[in-house]
Amino acid sequence: MYLITNREINTKKKGLDIFGKKPNTKGAQEITLVEVQKRGKSWVSKPVTDNLSPQEIKELKKKYKIDIDVNDEWHGSLKVACEIFEMAMEKEKSILFFVHGYNNDVKDVVKAAQDIEQLYDVIVIPFTWPANGGGAISGATSYSSDKADGRQSASAFNRVVGKIQYYHSLLTKARRDNIWQRAEKKYPDNSAAAKEYYTELQEKSCQTKLSLLCHSMGNYVLKHTLMTTDSLTRGLVFDNVCLVAADTNNKNHKDWVSKLDVRNRCYVVINESDSALAASRIKPGDEQLARLGHYTRKLNSSNAYYIDVTGADNVDREHTYFKGDSVKDNTVLRGLFEGMFTGKSVEDTLEYQVDKNTYVIGNAG
Numbered sequence: 001m002y003l004i005t006n007r008e009i010n011t012k013k014k015g016l017d018i019f020g021k022k023p024n025t026k027g028a029q030e031i032t033l034v035e036v037q038k039r040g041k042s043w044v045s046k047p048v049t050d051n052l053s054p055q056e057i058k059e060l061k062k063k064y065k066i067d068i069d070v071n072d073e074w075h076g077s078l079k080v081a082c083e084i085f086e087m088a089m090e091k092e093k094s095i096l097f098f099v100h101g102y103n104n105d106v107k108d109v110v111k112a113a114q115d116i117e118q119l120y121d122v123i124v125i126p127f128t129w130p131a132n133g134g135g136a137i138s139g140a141t142s143y144s145s146d147k148a149d150g151r152q153s154a155s156a157f158n159r160v161v162g163k164i165q166y167y168h169s170l171l172t173k174a175r176r177d178n179i180w181q182r183a184e185k186k187y188p189d190n191s192a193a194a195k196e197y198y199t200e201l202q203e204k205s206c207q208t209k210l211s212l213l214c215h216s217m218g219n220y221v222l223k224h225t226l227m228t229t230d231s232l233t234r235g236l237v238f239d240n241v242c243l244v245a246a247d248t249n250n251k252n253h254k255d256w257v258s259k260l261d262v263r264n265r266c267y268v269v270i271n272e273s274d275s276a277l278a279a280s281r282i283k284p285g286d287e288q289l290a291r292l293g294h295y296t297r298k299l300n301s302s303n304a305y306y307i308d309v310t311g312a313d314n315v316d317r318e319h320t321y322f323k324g325d326s327v328k329d330n331t332v333l334r335g336l337f338e339g340m341f342t343g344k345s346v347e348d349t350l351e352y353q354v355d356k357n358t359y360v361i362g363n364a365g
Contacts, residue, residue, distance in 0.1 A: 001113060002048075002080060003034045003106070005128045006156035015043040019106040021132040028152035031159055033077050036110060043110075048076040065174045081167035085208065088123055089175075094209040094342040097164065097238075098126045099157065101216025101247060102146045102280075105132050115323045116213075120338045127160055129153035129221060143280070150217055154224035161225070162232040168210060209343030211240040216276065216319065219246035219292070226256045236261045239343030243304075244269045245319050246292040247280050253292050254301035265347075266303050267340050269322075270296055270358070272310040276319035299357045305347050308358040309333065332361060 008020030009032050016036065024030035033048040052060070052074045061068055064082050068074065088095050096116065100109050106128055113124040130149045180194075187193040214222045222243075225233040241262050246253075260266050270293055271277075277294040290297075299306045313330045315321045327334040339346035350359035 001036050001110065001124070002084070003036060003109070003126050003128055004031055004160050005034060006031050006153050007128060007130050009047055011047065015045055016106045016110065018045045019128070021130055023130055023149065023152060029155040029159065031156050033080060048080055050076050052076060052079060064171065065178055066170050067173065077163065078167070082171065084123060085171045088208040094122045094211060096122045096124050096341050097210070097212045098124050099214045099218030099221055100126065100128060100131065101218050102131055102143065112323065119323060119327065119334065120341050122341055127157055129156070131217065146217060147220065150220045151224050153221050157221055158225040158228070158232050161237055164210070165232060165235055165237045168237070209239045210237065211242065211341055211343050212238045213242045213244060213341060214246070215244050217247045219243050219248045223248050223256045226259045234259050234261055236263060239263045240340055241266045242269065242340045243267065244293070244322055245271065245274055245277060247277060248292050250290045250292045250295040250298055257301040257304050260303065264343055265305055265345055267307055268292065268304050269307045269309060270294060271315055271318065271321060272296060273317045274319050275317040296356050296358055306358045307347070307350065307361065309361050312361045336361060
């Protein structure tokens with residue numbers, strides 16, 4: 001598994017302990033790609049920091065047929081992007097980028113990512129920001145500390161989205177060019193037939209989907225990436241954007257949610273009984289209004305599909321109802337998230353409530 005982070009990295013430590021509780025010492029906007037592997041009962045973490053050698057760059061260009069200048073400087077992230085995209089294509093899996101919420105250390109993040117991969121058969125790439133509740137402090141001060149780290153982490157996540165967009169564009173262009181060459185070779189003297197065959201091959205080829213899951217305060221990080229004039233998050237990057245249990249204000253949420261551009265759907269998932277968001281709302285501070293993730297009024301973003309899971313079997317007062325006991329026996333809820341996380345449309349299977357502008361999931365065993 002690969003993690004992207006703006007946390008401080010201490011290579012003198014081992015396993016998941018290399019991830020610190022504070023932003024990178026070079027600044028909160030600094031990002032590091034880290035490979036983590038489970039070996040026995042322990043974790044091995046290896047930052048991907050090295051520049052690629054000229055020979056490695058040439059081999060990547062040849063193998064993946066990507067349009068890059070071999071004389072430019074390229075980093076290990078290019079190689080990782082190629083490998084992940086290839087794995088997704090070969091195994092016909094979607095890729096899900098995951099931004100976690102408040103008071104999560106890296107062990108929590110990795111466990112959640114593993115759970116999501118096992119439940120929904122996707123490749124999960126978490127972006128982990130220093131959401132450790134401020135370390136030794138707790139309560140309202142801890143919450144405020146994470147909100148401050150969330151705001152500071154917005155620029156880092158904005159850079160992450162830019163890299164995702166660039167590498168995805170680079171690799172999908174290579175695939176399209178390869179398919180077009182096959183079509184031209186088959187019909188060298190008939191451009192109309194070549195175009196028709198190209199379309200046919202495109203439809204048959206594995207269309208790897210990229211989606212984004214923001215959970216809880218991860219939505220607060222996303223919100224702040226959209227508040228800058230140079231926001232890369234506004235671009236057409238993801239098939240689905242899933243805003244689950246959003247710990248952000250419901251008030252005026254359309255101002256930032258409407259800026260999200262997606263290939264398919266932007267989903268906002270709500271549980272009115274969410275105990276974590278109920279507790280979040282009573283934290284001190286002027287911003288602690290009704291939370292988007294547990295309030296079914298004023299749902300008015302023009303490009304969002306609001307899904308209300310309140311009252312669905314096993315959801316109860318849960319906050320992370322996309323995994324664990326909430327989806328263990330509720331096949332409808334599990335199928336709902338599986339569709340969202342793999343770039344599909346899911347609202348057609350739900351009942352639409354006009355008065356609230358929400359899609360409602362019913363009970364099912």
